[in-house]
Amino acid sequence: MPKVTIDGVEITTPGAMTILEAAKLAGIVIPHYCYHPGLSLVGQCRMCQVEAEKMPNLATACNTTVTEGMVVSTKSPKVEKARRAVLEFYLLNHPLDCPVCDRGGECPLQDYTLKYGPGESRSVEPKVQRAKHQVLGPHVIFDAERCILCTRCIRFCREVPQTGELGVFSRGDRSEISLFPGKILDNAYSGNVIDLCPVGALTSRQYRFQSRPWDLVRHTESVCPLCSAGCNVILDIRDRQGGDELLRIRPRENPEVNRWWMCDEGRFAIGALNDPARLRIFLAREGERQVELPLDDLLSRLAREIRHLVAAHGEGAVGCIVSARHTNEEFSLVRRFFLDILRTPHLDHRVRPAQWAEADASEDGILRRTDKTANSRGARDLGILPDRDGLDTTAMIAAAAAGRLKALFVFEEDLVGERGDLPVREALGRLELLVASSPVPTETTALAHAVLPALASAEKDGSFTNFQGRIQKVRRALPPIGACRSLPEILHGLAERLGWDLGDLEPERVWAAIGEQPGPYQGIGWKEWRAIGPQGALPAEIAGKAERAAAREPGSLGTKERMTNVQ
């Protein structure tokens, strides 16, 4: 446990660590560019140089291990001169096109220059011009003039997806980052290089020129809904006339889940939110057509029909398939509505094989999972499964085909599209009542007697339980579009018309109720959510890195901190 002094602050480090990490423990941030806790160390930007007593030269804080009694200064005149020099060197050929650069406003080169750099350049040489708009792949554009050659992007591609599309070509001041011949930057994680880039050299083709960082008024911390990994994300919201708009999704550091990364599918899934095809109104079938009906009228009609069907065929004539895209709080209310109020045992969330616990596997050894729904684990934990002798999804479809099931609620699953192996269309066609919710029209909603527009996860509060059993908060970043109502609101209205009270709908209070009942989530408060049950292991790829990082975890600098930069 070496004891070191950094800027006069005495620190006892918990083990071997670098100066940079030890400084972080003491709240001292040492400026850096090439260092990233999730990538190998190269020590080549030379920005993190500090002065250590008894060492003849300045030491790079990122790759110098602290030793007992070491005395370090991060702001001696020698350090300040070296730092100023590095920034002056960087800016020699930097285009200074900050006013049109996506990074402007959240750029470590800007920030460090302001804080440590020279006010003006001593160079009178013409700036080197390089290719400014190089398309590297489907998501990323490269500006060679802005690049400071920290090689984070190269190391990321080599070390995390291990696809190695990028390299430094040529040498000396002609060095440029580029694609290897015949390659394009199209690995499933390519967007991470945008976050990693400490300047505006690698920009997102989706977010490019959409906003300035200071126009992004909210940074909502949430969870990606596109698979069971549950990558932690930040949703950047721009306040626009005519409503807020989600402009950017980026990963949020969580060493236990996604570390600093997320996949491109989740990152660039903004289109689904703003999809012009999204359902905004409630529809009811009138003969061959589906026509708009106000929610109140629709609920009254549904209540009437349910009452009628149950009276005629019994409670077992109703079934519900609720997708694992819903939150734990929604599951709790769904279960209450169908099991306690309608008293049907036919309830399930499983539509695809990957949703079974044992079938959900890592897709690529990195982050992506085969279960493309966010909350199958939560559905299992909260009993969204056939009750006693209830029917599962397949059996419900069979029962519908046989005419035994009369009414089916399908929340956010396109059964027709998903279960091509079964004669779903015919089965659903025989139902007397099909209620389907979905964010966009599907083959299933086309068959429905009532269509409910569904919310996107960015439009609701609640929690998902990822494959590891980690309960993670989903936070509303945007208001619901159109006339959309949350599933709890709809179920509440229906229950009311059936003469029941569904109780509290607020996610916080629903969660409190979950915590009061026996089950895996018993006793877990809203504010103290934590992982429960046996923790699924991190995929090997990430785990190896996680282990290495764990050794220096206390000192690691997260994406958020890096992006908002060092204060």
Add this chain to the structure above:
Amino acid sequence: MLFEKILTRYQDVPGYTGTIEAYIAHGGYQALPKVLGVRPPADVIEAVKRSGLRGRGGAGFPCGLKWSFIPKDSAEPTYLVVNGDESEPGTFKDRMLIEEEPHQILEGVILASYAIGCHQAFLYCRGEFVKGAQVLQRAIGEAYAKGYLGRNILGSGFDLEVVLHRGAGAYICGEETGLLESLEGKRGQPRPKPPFPAISGLYRCPTVVNNVETLSNIPHILLRGPEWYAGIGPAKSAGPRLFSVSGHVEKPGNYELPMSITLRQLIFEYAGGIRNGRRLKAVIPGGSSSPVLTEQHLDVTMDFDSLAAAGSMGGSGAVIVMDDTTCIVRVAEIVSRFYRHESCGQCTQCREGTAWLHKVLRRIEHGQGRKEDLDLLLDLCDNMKGKTICVFSDAAAMPIESYLKHFRDEFEQHVRERACPFGEWGGAF
């Protein structure tokens, strides 16, 4: 001064070819039977330590000490890598040893490998040395055929494989960790140190990297004894050294001499003095990376420590002599152009600094210099020195500082007169 040639004694043999037969006929490979399987490896390292042999590549690090850093109980293989990437401007002695006496190198390789427990050695030959690579490949083949390489060398039980690898044309691959990266098939750029190669070198295994000339000394040390070797030249710079003398001298070439020789003797007694009887203006004593010396330094002895005390360094032993027709600003421009071209580009100060230095110097040489450029150059040098992964940046900055130190008036004249007083293309090179 009469001096018994050691590394280049073959030069006095008429018609010497450098084949294995010729080498053996003139006393080659005689150290092997006396060492392999006879003397314990630790004993060999001790002998090389006692000889006082210092590395001939540039840094002058004690060779035996370097060998002794190899862990004794490593579970990983140990490698010997021969640095034949001679690229320091002005230096042409390894090239001569490679082309003319390759078996002396191989004998050194075998002995060094034995000492450090290496069974796989690599010869890294500068890419431009096409003839040298051919000669080395032939020599390796001859040595295998005679049983000096391969399994159970001379019945000693010692095995050694040797592979020749050709560089791809980068100066920085002469830096030992840059060389190792290149040898591993990666982009040739130096590694942060520590760890040093002795602990984590080629393929992250313990590795010794030795210069061609350094290894050529080993057979002689082991054959004739470290005391004999230590007796040659000054105490702390023992043994013969090949000085590559070039530039404005009457007789440029490689001169094998003890390091007790003075710069004056080297230039005026051996290299025939300044061409056409002109006056000496400047001399670079240890390759283009070493700070320049002037007439006032002529009596410095050419050993590592005396040259350092004179403000320069022994470096690679390349002595570049310039007479009074030479424009020092032009020299600085050319030297800085070289370093700009050869910087690997990974460290910011070096990548950007070498280019900036060159641009400023080019401007001054072409009559567009400003008064403040001179102090700017010095400050750039200060910002480049001692702040990067390897010493390339220092090597680029130190000579420029020295030109400004000794010839500031000439730089000022360029600025004042808005032109090069020697004419646009006047001067050296």
